[in-house]
Amino acid sequence: MLVHYFEELEQEQIKEFIEEINLASRQAFNLLGNLLEWARSQTGRILYSPEKISMDEIVQKNKDLLEQNAKEKNIHLANDVEPDTFVYADKDMIATVIRNLMTNALKYTPYGGKVTITSKNAGDFTETWISDTGIGIGEEDMDKLFRIDTKYSTLGTANERGTGLGLILCKEFIKGNHGKIWVKSEVGKGSDFKFTLPKQIQE
Ligand SMILES: Nc1ncnc2c1ncn2[C@@H]1O[C@H](COP(=O)(O)OP(=O)(O)O)[C@@H](O)[C@H]1O
Ligand SMILES: [Mg+2]
Incomplete structure (x- = not known):
């Protein structure tokens, strides 16, 4: 359509199409990216290779990647990771988790909102949470998250589409790195996705 009528389109329409x-x-x-990573984890082609990771570094890298998404919805994206927060985990897997949670936070937060990523030491583990000022999740839908049999997915605040695979992947990868992941949310106020990861090698 765009190819056929290109010459007749107004500048503004072309911009919308682009x-x-x-x-x-x-x-x-x-x-x-998600599917590839999942496939790799399932076939065992890519080995789980844990190393010491700086949470600040990995969060900052993903924040830079998603800054454009945030700008489009005028959302303030903040890195509140405490310095000296390290985890012992597989870097690719953790980057995927952070990217998925940040993408969701941006997707379910209306124009002008705020998304914050925080990490802190908590004994033998670190805690990381992604908080948004978005639409939240109803009590009745909470149980549908993280589950392959429900594949729950709703449209974002700018009608962004999804597949319902992101959180399933997050759960698999956090579990595979000896951590836990869960969510607290209130409709109309926002959501807090929280996960733990060990600081040291796990036996
Ligand atoms: N930060 C969030 N705020 C509100 N709802 C969320 C948030 N993150 C996830 N959800 C809900 O959980 C569903 C599943 O998320 P996910 O597995 O990432 O799939 P997808 O993003 O492809 O829809 C979303 O469709 C949405 O309904
Ligand atoms: Mg998602």
Whole structure:
């Protein structure tokens, strides 16, 4: 359609089309990344290779990657990771978890909101949470999250689409790295996705 009528389109329409294509391709790219990583984890092709990771570094890297998404919805994205917060985990897996949780937070937060990522030491573990000022999740839908049999997915505040695979992957990867993941949320106020990871090698 765009190809056929290109010459007759107004500048403004062309801009709209480009924005749509841009969004769709980024969503497809994210989905493909998730699927590839999941497939790799299932076939054992990529070994679980834990190492000491700086939470600040890995959060900052993913924040930079998603800054454009945040800008489009005028959402303030903050890195509140305490210095000297380290985990012993697989870097690729943890980056995927952080990217998915941040993407969700941005997706379910309306224009002008705030998304914050915090990490702190808590005994032998670290705690990390992604908080948003978004639409929240109803009590009746909480049980549907993190589960492959329900594949629960709803549209974002800018009608962003999804597959319901992101949180399942997060749970698999956090479990595989000896941590726990859970969520607290209030409709109309926002959500807090929280996970723990060990600081030392686990036997
Ligand atoms: N931060 C959030 N705020 C509100 N709802 C959320 C949030 N994160 C996840 N959800 C809900 O959980 C569902 C599943 O999330 P996910 O597994 O990442 O799938 P997807 O993003 O592809 O829909 C979402 O569709 C949405 O309904
Ligand atoms: Mg998602």
